[in-house]
Amino acid sequence: MAKFKDVIQYYKNYKAIACFSIAASSLFELLDLVVPYAIGQLLNVISHQPIDALSQRLINTAAAITGLPSDRPLALGFLLALICLVTVVRAPLEPWLGIWFHWDIALRTRRDHSLAVVRKILTLPLEFYDENNPGRIAGRVARGLSNHTWTYPEIAGQLIPKLVRVLGIFCIIAFIAWPIALLFLISFIGILGYSLKDLLRINRKEQALDRYMENTESHTSELITNIKTVKAFATEARELKRQQRRLQREFTMVDYSIHRAYVKLLTWQEVVIQSCVFGVLGLTLWATLTGQISLGYFVTTLTVSSMAYAELEPISNLAEIFTRRYASMLRFHEFMETPLGNEGSTLLATAKAVEAYQFTGKLHFDRVTFGYEPQRPVLQNIDLLIEPYQTVALVGRSGSGKSTLVKLLFRYFEPQQGRILIDGEDIRRLNVTAYRQRLAIVHQEVDVFNGTLLDNLTYGSPTASWEQIEAACQIARVNEFIHLLPQGYRTVVGERGVRLSGGQRQRLGIARALLVNPDVLVFDEATSSLDYESERSIQLAMRNILGTRTTLIIAHRLSTVREADKIIVLDQGRILEVGSHAELLQQGGLYHRLHALQETGDLLG
Ligand SMILES: Nc1ncnc2c1ncn2[C@@H]1O[C@H](COP(=O)(O)OP(=O)(O)OP(=O)(O)O)[C@@H](O)[C@H]1O
Numbered sequence: 001m002a003k004f005k006d007v008i009q010y011y012k013n014y015k016a017i018a019c020f021s022i023a024a025s026s027l028f029e030l031l032d033l034v035v036p037y038a039i040g041q042l043l044n045v046i047s048h049q050p051i052d053a054l055s056q057r058l059i060n061t062a063a064a065i066t067g068l069p070s071d072r073p074l075a076l077g078f079l080l081a082l083i084c085l086v087t088v089v090r091a092p093l094e095p096w097l098g099i100w101f102h103w104d105i106a107l108r109t110r111r112d113h114s115l116a117v118v119r120k121i122l123t124l125p126l127e128f129y130d131e132n133n134p135g136r137i138a139g140r141v142a143r144g145l146s147n148h149t150w151t152y153p154e155i156a157g158q159l160i161p162k163l164v165r166v167l168g169i170f171c172i173i174a175f176i177a178w179p180i181a182l183l184f185l186i187s188f189i190g191i192l193g194y195s196l197k198d199l200l201r202i203n204r205k206e207q208a209l210d211r212y213m214e215n216t217e218s219h220t221s222e223l224i225t226n227i228k229t230v231k232a233f234a235t236e237a238r239e240l241k242r243q244q245r246r247l248q249r250e251f252t253m254v255d256y257s258i259h260r261a262y263v264k265l266l267t268w269q270e271v272v273i274q275s276c277v278f279g280v281l282g283l284t285l286w287a288t289l290t291g292q293i294s295l296g297y298f299v300t301t302l303t304v305s306s307m308a309y310a311e312l313e314p315i316s317n318l319a320e321i322f323t324r325r326y327a328s329m330l331r332f333h334e335f336m337e338t339p340l341g342n343e344g345s346t347l348l349a350t351a352k353a354v355e356a357y358q359f360t361g362k363l364h365f366d367r368v369t370f371g372y373e374p375q376r377p378v379l380q381n382i383d384l385l386i387e388p389y390q391t392v393a394l395v396g397r398s399g400s401g402k403s404t405l406v407k408l409l410f411r412y413f414e415p416q417q418g419r420i421l422i423d424g425e426d427i428r429r430l431n432v433t434a435y436r437q438r439l440a441i442v443h444q445e446v447d448v449f450n451g452t453l454l455d456n457l458t459y460g461s462p463t464a465s466w467e468q469i470e471a472a473c474q475i476a477r478v479n480e481f482i483h484l485l486p487q488g489y490r491t492v493v494g495e496r497g498v499r500l501s502g503g504q505r506q507r508l509g510i511a512r513a514l515l516v517n518p519d520v521l522v523f524d525e526a527t528s529s530l531d532y533e534s535e536r537s538i539q540l541a542m543r544n545i546l547g548t549r550t551t552l553i554i555a556h557r558l559s560t561v562r563e564a565d566k567i568i569v570l571d572q573g574r575i576l577e578v579g580s581h582a583e584l585l586q587q588g589g590l591y592h593r594l595h596a597l598q599e600t601g602d603l604l605g
Contacts, residue, residue, distance in 0.1 A: 002333030007326070010148055010333075013112065014105045021101030022156050028094050029165035031086040033172060033304060038079045040300030045075045049294045055079070102157040110149045116336065117141050125341035126412045127372075135221020136214050137335070143210075144332020147325035159318045162311050169308040176297045180283050184305055187276040188312070195265060195316045199323045202261045207327040209253050214331070216246045262320060269316060273309050280305045357434050359423045359519040360388035361550030363409070368418035370408055378404050379573045382418070386566070391551040393561035395591065396570035402554045405570075406522055409552075410439060422520075440518035444525040446509030450494040453485065456508055460516040468515060475544045476511035477537050478504075503534025510541055521545065522552045535560075558595050567591065 011018060041055045051059075059078050063070035121137075166188065174181035223230060223239055230239055281302060288298040363386040371377035379401045386392050394402040407413055408420060411432055420427045427435060440460070449456055457473070458464050464472075469489075473479045481504050485491035491498055493508075500508065513521055523542065539560055545551065546563060555561045562581045569577035569584065569591045577589050584591035 002330040002337060006333040006337075007148070007329050010113065010329075011105060011109055011152060014108060017101055018105055018156060021098055021105070022160050025094075025098040025102070025157050025161040026164035028090060028098060029161040030168045031090060032165065033168050033307075034086045035083055036300050036303035036307070037172060038082050039303070040296035042076065042079045042296075043299055044294055044296035045072055045079070047295055049296060051075065051296070098157055098161075099153070102153040105156070106149045106152040109152070110145060113145060113148070117145070120336060120338070120340075123340050124338060126407070127341075128338060133218050133221055133225070135224075136218035138221070139214055139217035140328070140331050140335050143213075143328040144335070147329050148332070151322060151325055151329070154318050154321065159315060159322075162315050162318075166308050166311055166315075169304045172304050173301055176301050177284075177287055177293055180280060180287070180301060180305075183283065184276075184280060184308065187272075187279075188308065191269060191272055191276075191312055192315065195269060196319060198261070198265050199316075199319055202258060202265075202320075203323045203326060205253065205258050205261070206324055207330075209250065209258065210327040210331055212246070212250045212253060216243065216250060219243060219246065265316075265320075269312065273312055277306060277309050355431070355434060357430065357438050359438055361519040362386065362388045362421075362423050363520065363550060364421040364424075365405070365408075366419050366421060368405075368408065368415045368420060370404065370413065370415040370417075372413070374416050377416070377573060379408070379415075382573075382575060384568060384575065384578075386550060386552075388550055389547055390566060391546045391553065391564045393553045393555055393564035393567045394570060395555060395558060395561060395567060395594065396576075397594075398556075400570040401573045402570055403524065406441070406524060406552065406554065409520070409522070410436060410441070437516065438519045439522070440513035440516050440520075441522040441524055442506065442509040442513050446505040446512075448494045448500060448505060448508070451492065452487075452490050453482070453493050453508070454489040456493060457489075457512055458515060459512055464515050469511075472511040472514040475514060475541060476507045477541045478507045478511045480537070481507070501534070503531070503537060506534070506538050507541060510538070510545075514545065518549060520550045520552065522554070524554045525556060558591075558598055569594075 041051045043049075044051045055075075059075050060070050062068075062078050063074055066074075068074050170181055170185055170188075173184055220243065223243075230236060284293070284298055284301045284305075287293045288295065293301070363384075365382045365384040368379060368382040369377050370379045382405065384392075394405060396402055404413075408415055409427075411427055414428065422430075422435075422438075437460075449459065454469070457469055457478070461468075470479070473482065482488050485493075485498060493500055510523075535557070542551075542553075542560070543563065553561055553564060561567055565580070567577075567579060567581060567584055568575055569589070571590060577584055577587060577591055579587065579591075585595060
């Protein structure tokens with residue numbers, strides 16, 4: 001659970017500048033108070049009343065320095081010069097010593113934490129992305145970052161200096177007449193205390209609202225991702241209605257609960273503040289009429305106490321804004337605190353720090369048992385030896401655990417029992433980055449990044465030479481469609497470029513995988529979504545590769561696995577059959593049944 005401390009620590013790298021700029025802004029707020037004090041003293045000089053001892057001492061010092069007589073003209077000149085110093089002279093200093101640094105810190109922390117977010121996104125385990133959709137993550141991060149950025153200048157540049165100013169006002173009034181100061185202090189603390197208590201209550205509603213908003217954003221993002229299905233099922237109206245319900249729920253919460261609570265609080269504050277101002281006016285007038293304080297002090301007290309009460313509204317406004325943002329700031333920290341998993345810390349190690357591995361590609365799944373939830377294993381006691389350069393196909397019904405086996409090989413998850421060895425080495429003992437660099441996978445859906453075809457081909461191997469690129473493209477049969485693209489290798493593909501067909505994407509995926517020259521290559525359902533012609537082309541591309549490295553093929557279409565050296569039939573997380581295509585057909589087991597089903601459409605008993 002994130003706490004207030006995390007919000008403060010967000011700015012910890014700039015502690016020294018923060019202390020300096022907050023002190024500077026607070027000092028400027030205090031200097032403001034010199035004006036009503038000096039005007040009060042001016043009034044006393046004009047109305048021939050005595051000025052206070054502090055002012056008199058300062059005027060005497062000025063007289064001694066300048067050699068002028070310590071009379072009324074010097075007193076007037078001195079007080080005017082004082083006012084000029086704290087208004088005109090300070091004017092050009094304040095923006096640079098205060099505002100500049102507050103925004104400087106806000107923007108620097110934004111840059112730092114945006115980078116930290118990217119680091120987090122890159123190192124979070126895959127399971128996090130199974131459970132959280134991109135809209136939810138992006139919304140949470142964007143709101144958290146922008147709220148931290150806007151909050152800092154308001155708190156450091158306004159709220160804290162204003163509180164210091166109120167403290168200064170209290171000191172001035174106490175200096176003039178302590179009973180009035182006492183009344184002022186009690187009323188001020190009372191109003192602020194009640195307001196903060198109320199704001200904390202409202203904050204709980206804000207937290208619920210933040211969750212609602214995240215939920216709505218997540219659904220909007222899901223609609224964008226799944227728009228083809230929405231259109232195909234013509235469920236636009238239903239989706240719109242659902243989203244309308246969610247937005248209405250947010251609106252009801254904001255308008256009838258949160259906003260109303262803020263307006264109620266404001267009403268209460270207004271009434272109490274105005275009553276207090278009136279009370280101070282009555283008390284000060286009484287003190288002046290009974291001769292306890294001078295006319296100058298009357299003016300000073302009234303001016304500074306009005307200034308202090310006037311600060312109550314911005315102070316509680318700032319507290320209100322902070323409360324509104326606080327919930328999403330905490331949720332940002334909760335995201336940043338998501339555990340990285342075992343591999344996280346090593347993933348961003350610089351390339352130099354990581355030694356490069358080279359394997360023959362001998363794999364041994366040594367009595368591996370694994371479940372996403374440990375009590376429900378999806379792979380049980382898998383014992384499988386794959387020799388270097390062998391081609392092994394994993395087949396089995398949907399949900400039998402084929403993809404999970406590959407996820408374990410890539411160390412996205414770790415088995416609860418058993419181990420996976422590569423060239424006799426437990427993969428858990430290897431550096432995860434360097435290890436994964438020796439593997440490559442061609443997914444069912446090949447990701448295409450926004451950029452040229454060349455950028456996409458060399459994604460895992462930016463230093464590949466032209467010869468290597470052309471060779472990989474030839475093996476993967478990418479060269480068959482390059483001439484169809486308007487600018488060949490330089491054609492922009494992906495989101496803002498040419499759309500590649502399923503087969504073209506697959507071939508791009510194969511060439512990309514080949515370019516990293518992996519020791520183990522995995523094809524995950526590589527041809528299952530393709531038409532016959534594309535499938536044939538991919539099969540020919542795959543045939544070019546078989547035998548050049550250890551290859552694992554996960555396949556639903558059994559036609560793609562006939563040429564494998566070994567076929568593993570998985571069923572409910574266990575190895576049921578092992579053998580070549582011919583051997584398994586002869587055995588007449590599950591493989592035979594699945595094969596017959598695909599060949600003839602008949603389900604054998
Ligand atoms: N991230 C996950 N969290 C929890 N359970 C999961 C997760 N991924 C898969 N499973 C479950 O693990 C089991 C094996 O899934 P897996 O994807 O490995 O099977 P598969 O043989 O590859 O299936 P298919 O051929 O349909 O892709 C299934 O019961 C599935 O529901």
